[in-house]
Amino acid sequence: MNVIDASGALAISTRLQRLADLLRKDGQMIYKAFGIDFEPKWFPVIYTLFHKPGLGVVELANEIGYAHPSTISLLKELENEKLIRSKKDRHDERKRLLFLTSKGEELVQEMRPVWTVMSDAILELTNTTNNLLKAIAETEAGFRGKSFFERAKPHLPRK
Amino acid sequence: MNVIDASGALAISTRLQRLADLLRKDGQMIYKAFGIDFEPKWFPVIYTLFHKPGLGVVELANEIGYAHPSTISLLKELENEKLIRSKKDRHDERKRLLFLTSKGEELVQEMRPVWTVMSDAILELTNTTNNLLKAIAETEAGFRGKSFFERAKPHLPRK
DNA sequence: TAAATCTACGTAGTTAACTACATATATACA
């Protein structure tokens, strides 16, 4: 065992990020192997716009839990790929309403079986004694209730 | 519930990364609140060199599970901070052996109580029905046994 | 109804990891 695993809790963000990277890279390979030109990072945008067409940029960002500039850069790529389009909101000149293009809609249909395969593989992979998907949800909930910082704060040395 | 949470498994890398970010940022705030000039990302290097002084660059990278160029850039920062130093290996001219400086050693002693507080907070946060730390370890182990890609591969359409 | 504030979107620059490639030294083998 290396000293980092031994340090347990302290290296948690490192380990989460590494696992995220591993899964994203394999996700990329899986799309490729199925002959589909799609990047895992596009998933939240495409999936959300498929289910909720007509969202604005910030609404979409909130929905997928990203900062809006991150969302904007994904949207740019997806517009270049002709997978999404936008139009001005007639009632609010500031707003851009976002939709899948028909190419985007078709790609979603093509990806559906791949998503099923991926989803099954992830469920298999994470369905261990401590279920990772549930553990994430539970930890996120705990964090919302009282953040990591708030849990550490009471132990600050008094000035 | 937003559509991404509903998509469950498919957005897993996104969610892992977001949680990693949250924890890293709070970690940063905690060091600051304790008046310690230290970044969470330095932890794996400092902690490992504290426990195993004299490692080479690649040995250290393997120990902390990073690619060696990532490790090199952390080492540069830590050398600027005067927290680590290196010397040539007498028996292998290619190798740089890495050590904490005395400033580094002192900082470790200063951080020990903070690490205890952080570790307790993380354990509290992650000790839910499905323990996140254990779930990560279990999923990593499952992945090593058979990767995400390998689990999806059998379902490829035949050519 | 004019001014102040808020909201939606966008740009620029940062961060913390990565891969690909280059170079120098060490080791193995013909």
Added chain:
DNA sequence: TGTATATATGTAGTTAACTACGTAGATTTA
């Protein structure tokens, strides 16, 4: 022992998210 291969380190550029800040239009309020 000279050549091929492997290993240790380093550099350059990429990626996928972020924060800070700016601007324009919408809404609230004095």
